Amino acid sequence: MKSPTRRSKKSPETQPILADAADLPEKLPQLLLPWFDRHQRKLPWRQTQDPYAIWLSETMLQQTQVVTALPYYHRFLKRFPTVQALAAAPLQEVLKSWSGLGYYRRARHLHEAAKAICENFRGIVPGTAAELVTLPGVGRYTAGAVASFAFNECTPIVDCNVARVLCRLLNWPVDPTAPQAAKALWQVAHQIVPADRPGAFNHALMELGATVCVPRAPQCLICPAQQCCQSCAAGTQQDIPLRKEKPATPIVKRAVFVLRHEGRVLLMQRPKNCIWEELWEFPALPDLSHFNSRTGLADVLREQLGLEVVPDRWRGRLSHQLTHRAMRYRIWRGVAVRGIERVLLPPCETGRYQAWRWLENLADVPVGTVTHKIATLARLD
DNA sequence: AAGGCGGGGGG
DNA sequence: CCCCCAGCCTT
Numbered sequence: 062m063k064s065p066t067r068r069s070k071k072s073p074e075t076q077p078i079l080a081d082a083a084d085l086p087e088k089l090p091q092l093l094l095p096w097f098d099r100h101q102r103k104l105p106w107r108q109t110q111d112p113y114a115i116w117l118s119e120t121m122l123q124q125t126q127v128v129t130a131l132p133y134y135h136r137f138l139k140r141f142p143t144v145q146a147l148a149a150a151p152l153q154e155v156l157k158s159w160s161g162l163g164y165y166r167r168a169r170h171l172h173e174a175a176k177a178i179c180e181n182f183r184g185i186v187p188g189t190a191a192e193l194v195t196l197p198g199v200g201r202y203t204a205g206a207v208a209s210f211a212f213n214e215c216t217p218i219v220d221c222n223v224a225r226v227l228c229r230l231l232n233w234p235v236d237p238t239a240p241q242a243a244k245a246l247w248q249v250a251h252q253i254v255p256a257d258r259p260g261a262f263n264h265a266l267m268e269l270g271a272t273v274c275v276p277r278a279p280q281c282l283i284c285p286a287q288q289c290c291q292s293c294a295a296g297t298q299q300d301i302p303l304r305k306e307k308p309a310t311p312i313v314k315r316a317v318f319v320l321r322h323e324g325r326v327l328l329m330q331r332p333k334n335c336i337w338e339e340l341w342e343f344p345a346l347p348d349l350s351h352f353n354s355r356t357g358l359a360d361v362l363r364e365q366l367g368l369e370v371v372p373d374r375w376r377g378r379l380s381h382q383l384t385h386r387a388m389r390y391r392i393w394r395g396v397a398v399r400g401i402e403r404v405l406l407p408p409c410e411t412g413r414y415q416a417w418r419w420l421e422n423l424a425d426v427p428v429g430t431v432t433h434k435i436a437t438l439a440r441l442d
Numbered sequence: 443a444a445g446g447c448g449g450g451g452g453g
Numbered sequence: 454c455c456c457c458c459a460g461c462c463t464t
Contacts, residue, residue: 119460120460122460123459123460123461124447124448124449124458124459124460124461125448125449125450125458125459126449126450126451126458128450128451129449129450129451161448161449162448162449163447163448163449163450164447164448164449164460164461165447165448166446166447166461166462167447167460167461170461170462197461197462198460198461198462199461200460200461200462201460201461202460202461203460203461220459220460221458221459221460222459238459239443240443276457276458277457335446335447336446336447336448337447337448338447380454381448381449382449382454382455383447383448383449384446384447384448384449384458384459385445385446385447385448429448429449430448430449430450431448431449
């Protein structure tokens with residue numbers, strides 16, 4: 062192990078973490094910033110200085126890829142152009158703009174945070190990572206991103222791209238999501254973020270991870286940081302970062318009912334504290350496969366929903382893969398002929414449906430992607 | 443420290 | 454059918 066020839070002025074107490082790469086804080090910005098200026102993708106949130114827009118983009122980009130978030134970003138910003146507009150809007154409107162994007166707690170937190178900004182920060186997005194991180198839904202990554210991108214604060218960020226780049230630069234064969242490794246990576250990031258153009262440097266680090274230092278088959282030949290990359294020198298890029306094995310995802314079977322009455326369709330609002338929390342969907346029951354006949358189906362709906370239904374001949378199936386479970390839907394269709402003005406609320410997974418509505422248009426309530434898919438399958442659109 | 447929380451893309 | 458991606462919060 063080489064001994065460091067030079068010590069950074071920053072955080073001397075944590076300096077040993079870079080003992081093998083003491084020149085990284087000096088060299089990396091010199092290599093990455095010119096590369097970034099030439100090669101960065103022109104993304105809309107990089108063309109603005111509006112902290113609100115940058116905060117929104119960083120929230121949407123959590124666990125979500127750029128191409129997925131892009132259309133939502135434009136729509137959301139048009140619908141809620143300012144913190145004040147967002148804070149003043151009803152939560153259901155905010156969730157409707159988030160419909161299909163997933164991780165709906167992000168939208169709830171965003172809304173809560175907008176209200177907090179109006180109450181505690183006079184409607185102005187706070188300019189330091191320390192203040193930002195106090196907002197709901199804003200963790201150290203998002204706080205650092207907004208502070209460095211919008212306010213040029215010299216503060217680091219570590220997302221999965223940065224973590225992968227740093228692990229490879231330092232030839233650390235670790236799982237970056239493990240708490241100890243994450244702590245070390247934040248220390249490293251803190252030591253290398255330059256006082257000059259910290260936002261551009263953070264962008265550059267992420268851009269490198271997204272476009273060159275990619276998870277599989279990193280393009281080391283064209284990498285601007287190749288000369289200070291220890292895993293490239295050692296030939297260990299493919300094995301870094303370490304991936305932990307994933308548990309098997311359970312299969313959840315649900316029977317879904319697309320029930321119509323005079324041009325409207327029945328939707329129910331899911332409970333709190335569950336997946337798709339308080340979003341709306343076609344009523345669904347555990348698929349126990351005991352209503353295979355149409356008469357059995359009518360009995361179940363009379364009992365569970367209090368509805369007299371004439372079932373359809375049509376039926377559909379749909380699989381929907383989530384990170385932690387695999388959904389299997391069997392879809393039934395029918396026309397409600399009695400009981401439509403007083404529908405019963407059946408149990409829904411862990412809780413119970415909170416509300417029901419006969420809707421002419423799915424866009425009137427926030428829904429998940431699965432509900433859109435089911436509507437399409439059942440030819441409702 | 444571990445688990446919950448969506449959805450999209452590709453093989 | 455499988456694989457990949459990946460912050461924040463709660464417990």
